[in-house]
Amino acid sequence: MSTTIRWGILATGKIARQFAADLALVPDARLVAVGSRSLESAERFAAAYDGEGPVRAHGSYADLVDDPDVDVVYVATPHALHLDDARLALEAGKHVLCEKPLTLDARDAERLFALASERGLFLMEAMWTACHxxxxxxxxxxxxxxxxxxxxxxxxxxxxxxxxxxxxxxxxxxxxxxxxxxxxxxxxxxxxxxxxxxxxxxxxxxxxxxxxxxxxxxxxxxxxxxxxxxxxxxxxxxxxxxxxxxxxxxxxxxxxxxxxxxxxxxxxxxxxxxxxxxxxxVIGRGYSHEIVEVGRCLRAGLTESPLVPPVQTLAILRQMDALRATV
CATH class of the missing domain: 3.30.360.10 (Dihydrodipicolinate Reductase; domain 2)
Known part of the structure; x- marks a missing residue:
């Protein structure tokens, strides 16, 4: 892993924009690419966040995760899409930071963690509270x-x-x-x-x-x-x-x-x-501390974060599964 962690952002909505703004505040982390379902949206996003160098715009998520210059993908799509989008990135050999909740239920999260483990890749839920x-x-x-x-x-x-x-x-x-x-x-x-x-x-x-x-x-x-x-x-x-x-x-x-x-x-x-x-x-709005933690883990060769470990993510998802079943 190089000194600078190269990020790709999957999706271009509000939280992706907030994340990109905080990413610019973290030393040794750089946004290099963004992917959207439309090239026009990706190009607008890339133009807005190209402070440290050009940001490549991809008109599909598949093209983003296939970008050879991307080390880790931040998944910023709605909850129900996290499973497919994080899996797409993992299957392309990319490390992943995925917005919370990681998936809609614990069973799907277990599948993602298993896939990451099989591929030797880092996967973390973007829970900024645990990194603050x-x-x-x-x-x-x-x-x-x-x-x-x-x-x-x-x-x-x-x-x-x-x-x-x-x-x-x-x-x-x-x-x-x-x-x-x-x-x-x-x-x-x-x-x-x-x-x-x-x-x-x-x-x-x-x-x-x-x-x-x-x-x-x-x-x-x-x-x-x-x-x-x-x-x-x-x-x-x-x-x-x-x-x-x-x-x-x-x-x-x-x-x-x-x-x-x-x-x-x-x-x-x-x-x-x-x-x-x-x-x-505290750096920026707080997303920066997730970014710092991902960088620290990747440089140390870790596939799990001690701050947001899979066991914690799964425990909270199981709690929410049980609560939703009763209301």
Whole structure:
């Protein structure tokens, strides 16, 4: 693996643009190609992000993954397309960073990880929360016991999705639903800080459509190791705080924008508030830390990330599989 990791981006939507902007902030990482279902869209994208050199535009995903100058492909398509698009890249011999959720269910994710393993390739779910330096700092401080023993965690993420029939977030064929799009974050946050859930239950507001059902909002209750309880919520119909709180036996932790934290404050029962700072600066919007982790793993010859290992991705997908089966 060369010093500079050469990236290709598969798809040209909003999240692909945000990712490309953060990619430009990472040393020793460069966007070299983009693929779209239309050459015109790829050319517009390439022209917008050619800061460190020309970006090749490909008018198909197949052409992108066949580009010999691409080391790793970032898959930025809707949820329901992740399986096929990530598989396309892996079968072409490319390492893959795939947007979350990696697939619609755990069984398909197992197939992708098996394929990556067979080919000796790196595959990681793009879960920026697990790569964020502020989350690392919080985990370390909790582990020391200096913030007390966690007893209850609450995390919520939601916003109003406009009633647009063309929106992929409302199209069950593309993986619609608050759980897959937003609920994955509080589940991951709880998993990172508390460990794997012992049990989870949920209630949801389910929308019935001619193409299938999806959850517009969902609330989840969970029991975690050491008897810690958690309440989590995700919604496409209401404005949430997008924050998380962890109540401990000595104080309270508040995490603003918990899925990519902007501020973490611990207020002890007796004493002044303490701000928990990351050990390293946050780069860009936060996608940069996924990019840094992929580069670190590839240079070390790893096929799995210790920050977002397959076992973690599969654990959260199995949780969501079970929750969706009950609502």
């Amino acid at each position: 330096p502020a989350i690392h700092a919080l985990r370390e401080r909790l582990a020391t016991g200096e913030l007390g023993r966690p007893r209850h965690l609450h995390a919520e993420l939601g916003f109003v999705v406009p009633d647009d029939p063309t929106s992929r977030m409302l199209d069950s064929r593309l993986g619609a639903g608050a759980l897959l799009d937003m609920g994955i974050y509080p589940l991951t946050f709880a998993h990172l800080l508390l460990g794997e859930a012992h049990s989870l239950t949920a209630e949801a507001d389910v929308v019935r459509t001619e193409h299938g059902d999806y959850d517009a909002s969902i609330v989840i209750a969970g029991r975690y190791p050491a008897g810690v309880l958690a309440t989590m919520a995700a919604s496409m119909t209401s404005v949430s705080s997008r924050s998380a709180t962890i109540a401990t036996d000595t104080g309270r932790i508040v995490v603003a924008d918990f899925h990519h934290p902007t501020r973490i404050v611990f207020t002890p029962l007796d004493g002044a508030a303490i701000e928990i700072e990351p050990a390293t600066p």
